[in-house]
Amino acid sequence: MFISRFRVNTARSGARRLLSSPQPLHAAVMSSFPGILPSDRPAPAAPRVLWRLDQRSRAEVLLHIVSPDRPDLTHLVEQAGWPAAADPANPGWQTRPYTPLLDRLGAGDRWEFRLTANPVHNIRRKEGEPRKTTAHLTPTHQMGWLLDEKRQQRLGFRVCEKPAERRLLPEGTTHHRRPHPGDRYELTVRDTRSLSFTKSRDPGSSQGRQVTVVTATFEGRLEVTEPDALRRALTQGVGRARAYGCGLLTLAPVAHPAPRTP
Structure with missing residues (x-):
């Protein structure tokens, strides 16, 4: 690799x-x-x-x-x-x-990470209709997509939580008393884009199917839980739209390691 x-x-x-x-x-x-x-x-x-x-x-x-x-x-x-x-x-x-780098990953290691992904979910607008894949559009819902417990288990990591003294609000809540991932976790959505383009078999043709891909770029800090699963995520990608610049997760050493919570 x-x-x-x-x-x-x-x-x-x-x-x-x-x-x-x-x-x-x-x-x-x-x-x-x-x-x-x-x-x-x-x-x-x-x-x-x-x-x-x-x-x-x-x-x-x-x-x-x-x-x-x-x-x-x-x-x-x-x-x-x-x-x-x-x-x-x-x-x-x-x-x-x-x-x-892949070989040195170990359970409990902490890394800074960056990921551009296509956060989507399947919804049914009306009873009896088939489910439709729809993009998450707000940073809160996009964070929720990455913080999903089952998804993190499959990817072999968990996003680290902020120490209590670094949270702006008690227990990481908003003024509506709802959990706010941006205050609780070491996670930020840096950029959200909606890319619309024509997908064609012939690169020089303007004819083809119109495609729209919503992307979100995440930055934060993670802890390795399953090294083999994380290696798969790093080499196979995360989520959908990998042909269009999504799914590449990269790691960097933690600049200022924070004390671990028990």
Whole structure:
């Protein structure tokens, strides 16, 4: 497994085209692997290619990729990078082995995390109608999606709770006396977006099915409960819409470890 980072040159027209829709960016990411054909579908339990865009500012957009094989991002450098500055020592992106981090995960470890996901639920608007997959639109409901106990068990972690002295309100409640996950947990929704684009078999065609994907970017702190399950989440993705930049969970060391609650 490998993890890669590519900085997008937002001043280039090729970059603006790639950033305009998840579909051309997905195609560009998948073209980084000569051994993968467009028709290939990963086995359900196999590691897959995951990607995520992190926009730190208007001019700083980072593309992160986790993949079973080492990617060749030369075409992205040519379209949306700084090709004149590339050389063998610095080709325009960074790739490093991911396995060392995966191997060191242990129960009880704490990590900072970032995840862009497609939080959805199945609802029935009227009695007798089939259930319909619908996106969560508010930060509170999006947090509730990630904090779902069964989901966290499947993913092999739990989101850490804030110490009582860091909560703004008693017991993490709002003035309506309802639990508020943003006050109780080490969890924030940094960005919510609604992406609408045309899904077509032909990348150059404007004809196709209209697709809308609501994404939420979560940041917070987690504790590992089941290392094998978390490894699966890190290499297979979390939730739906993984072809459109959702599902990539990444970890970073905790900058200032907090004392653990009993």
